[in-house]
Amino acid sequence: MIRATGLSLRRGTKLLLDTTDFVIHPGERVGLVGRNGAGKSTLFALLQGKLDPDTGNLDMPQSWRIASVEQEIHASTQAAREFVIDGDTHLRSLQSQRSAVPDTDGQLIAELETALADAGAWSAESRAEQLLAGLGFTPSQWMAPVNSFSGGWQMRLALARALMAPSELLLLDEPTNHLDLDAMLWLERWLAAYPGTVVLISHDTEFLNAVATAILHIEHQKLPRYRGDYDSFLxxxxxxxxxxxxxxxxxxxxxxxxxxxxxxxxxxxxxxxxxxxxxxxxxxMTALAPLHREAGITINLPEPDSMPDPLLRLDDVGIGYQLAEDGTRTVVQGVTLMVRAASRIGILGVNGAGKSTLVKTLAGELPALTGKLQPAKGLQIGYFAQHQLDMLDPEATPLQHMARLAPQAREQDLRNYLGGFGFGGEQALALVAPMSGGEKARLALALVVWRKPNLLLLDEPSNHLDVDTREALAEALAQFEGSVLLVSHDRHLLRTTVDQFWIVVDGKVEEFDGDLDDYRDWLQARNAANRALARSDSALDTSTGANRKEQRREQAQARQQLAQQRKPLERELLKVEAEMQRASTRLAELDARIADPDFYTEAQRDERPSVLAEHGELSKRNEELEMRWLELQEALETLGSA
The missing domain is CATH 1.20.5 (Single alpha-helices involved in coiled-coils or other helix-helix interfaces)
Structure with a gap:
């Protein structure tokens, strides 16, 4: 296990952890949460041996292999699959040794071949391809050079490389930042089956609910531990x-x-x-500290001056890019939709489908290739995207940014406005350069909404925001009287902000009749159908014309048989998940009761044995349910890949 005793950590002169203790048990999946700047990444560096504690001790098994995601990739012409396999450094070392051995040294060749077999050398390519496929790479991209991918897709390659490495401890820092929902769901399943210990930093509360079995919360320079997922922690x-x-x-x-x-x-x-x-x-009398509640961030979005209805019409619009050689590349075509007043629209679709291209076109950053965009008279658009963080002046303050945007406004009015985005007092006079990503995002959003837009176009606004600021953003959007179009991988933000969805798929944009759970089911069904079609096409291509009709009949029977095999497993899985939820809720209630000092008074003496017995039985039952859930998931995965 990992055990810290009396641990203190500093970053420069700032004290992050002060004589704190914590324990991480083998096989746990631990969510590390806390505000931006609280010390989460510094603690990761300590776990990786990159720095030493200022005081105290951190003990962990010497034999444990640690895997983590590289934050910087030196893009090269190396093929993506080979880059991922490089994550298994032991395998690569053995392969290098084997290639250097002369053919005359039979003894050493035999030893290395045995070691290579033990290291999974012959399945390495298929394992790397499974990771790439799970994270959204198509077979045609597996051998593409690393430097041909955008920054977000390179971070997916770095994640696949970390998952490829054999490890007993896996450290993941915001692993979902560059993932769409499909890849996120795959990663949740992968981590559930990972046999080692996981420590992950994430501000995505739904991801933490799906993955974490314990939470460590950095609060007031301490690291208290909570059992269960994020909701249980709350x-x-x-x-x-x-x-x-x-x-x-x-x-x-x-x-x-x-x-x-x-x-x-x-x-x-x-x-x-x-x-x-x-x-x-x-x-x-032991002096108890008064309760210090952390001051939360409050975001105040100004209300629009007018709200025409509809705000924007799209009539048979084609969307894409002008190419350097005077041609065009159409990403989406035939879009006929309408944005009504007070709409709350979430835009769904896998990465690369065209979500950001659609938003850029609506914002006027890209011209429509065909068709007509019809804005209402009085339409005022506020457009937020991550690239706007790079447009901030690092040597200017939030107040200077606002003064440049509104030179006629009074300084006190600008200060009051910035206070509504968490830049009160001296923070309004701090330079942008050392700000965290979350602080820069808040400032960029403040600049966007200063002109009181009645249509907000938000492309991944919650990237880099901590949990408290995400909650503040969700609350502000819920109270905003204008219309919102939102692209986000943050399921909690989508659930609490939007009430309808558009989906970008197969070169089209259309309304999606359902919620996020329906979209998850739609994705899984679509992926299963695509895999089945690929297998069918592959089999048909190798058959003769005379056998194709019979093959189609056999394939249809196989699909029907597969569906029949899956149904009872899926039904049981739903029952297991429901019982796990009930058990988790009851355990949280019992944990709270057991933690209450009144539970140990004389008045509770008769009731204590039954409560403790129920807690023990329920904990054991919950472990059995978790094991069964993993078995069912593996069985369904096996059927899905059959």
């Missing part, structure tokens, strides 16, 4: 805060009562002895 933390507040209130009242007695009677001879005993009792 409920347990709320209960802990309630207990802390109650204990503080109780001690405050008791100390006031003791002090009152002392003040009244310490001068009287008849009460002097009692007063002295009260003084000793007050001195012995």
């Amino acid at each position: 409920s347990q933390r709320a209960e802990r805060l309630r207990q802390q507040q109650a204990a503080w209130d109780k001690q405050t009242q008791e100390s006031a009562r003791l002090q009152s007695f002392i003040d009244r009677f310490k001068a009287k001879a008849t009460k002097a002895k009692q007063a002295q005993s009260r003084i000793k009792a007050l001195a012995r």
Whole structure:
């Protein structure tokens, strides 16, 4: 296991962790959460041995192999698949040794061939291809050079490379930032089957709910541990805060009562002895710190001055790019849709389908190739995308950015406005250069909405934002009276912000009749159908014309048989998931009760055995359910790849 005792960590002069303890058990999937700048990445560096603790100890098994995602990729002409296989450094070392051995050294060749077989050399290519396919790469891209991919896709390659490495400890820092929903769901399944220990940093609460079995929360330079997923962490933390507040209130009242007695009677001879005993009792009382709640971020979006309806019409619009050689590349065509007043629209589709191209066209950054865009009179668009963070002046302050945008506005009005985006007081005068990605995103958003848009076009606005700021953004968007078109991989933000969806698929944009769960099911069904079609086409290509009709009949029977085999597994999986949810909810209730000091009073003596027994039985049952869930997932995966 990993055990920290009395651990203190600094980054420069800033104290991040102060004599804290924590434990991570083998096989756990631990979510590491906390505000931006709290020390999550520094703790990762400590786990990787890149720095030493300032005080205390961090103990972990010496034999553990650690895998993590490289944050910088030196793009090369190396094929993507070979780049991924390079993640298995032990295998590559053996292959290098084998290639250097002369053919005359039979003994060494035999030893190396055995070692290569043990290292999975003969399945390495297929394992790398499975990782690439799961993360959204098509077979035609597997041998493409690394430098032919965009930055986001290169980060997917880095993730695949980390997953390829044999490891006992896997460290993942925001692994979903560059993934679409399809790849995210695949990664959730992969991590559920990973036999080692996972520590992951993520601000995606739904991803944490799907993956994490425990949470470590950096708070007030400590690292308390919570059992279960992110929702369980929230409920347990709320209960802990309630207990802390109650204990503080109780001690405050008791100390006031003791002090009152002392003040009244310490001068009287008849009460002097009692007063002295009260003084000793007050001195012995363990000082509890008052409850410090972290000040949250509040984002205030200005209300639009007008709201025409409809705001924007698209009539048979074609979307794409002008090419250097005077041609065009159409990404999406035949779009006929309408944006109504007060719409809340989420845009779905896999990476590369054309979501960002659609938003850029609606924002006017790209011209429509065909058809007509018909904006309403009075349409005011606010467009936010990640590239706008790079357009901020690193040597200017938030106040200077606002003054350039609105030179006629009073400084106090600009300060008040910036305060609504978390830049109050001295923060309005801080330089942009050392700001975190989340702070830059908040500033860019403030600049975008200054002109009171009635249509917000948001392309991945929550990247780099911590959980608190994501919640603030979701709340602000929910209260915004204008219309919103949102591209995001953050399922929680989509669920809490939008009420309808468009989907970009197969060169078209159309309304999607369903919610995110329906979209997940649609994706899985589509992927299964595509795999079946690929297998069918491959089989038909190798057959003779006389056998094709019979082959089609056999394939149809096989598909029907496969569906029949999957149905009982899928039904059981739903039942297991429902029971796991009930067990998790009940365990959270029992954990809160067991953590309550009143549980150990005399009044609860008769009830304690039954509560503890229920907790033990339910914990055991939950482990059995988790094992069965993994078995069912593996069985379905096997059928899906058959």
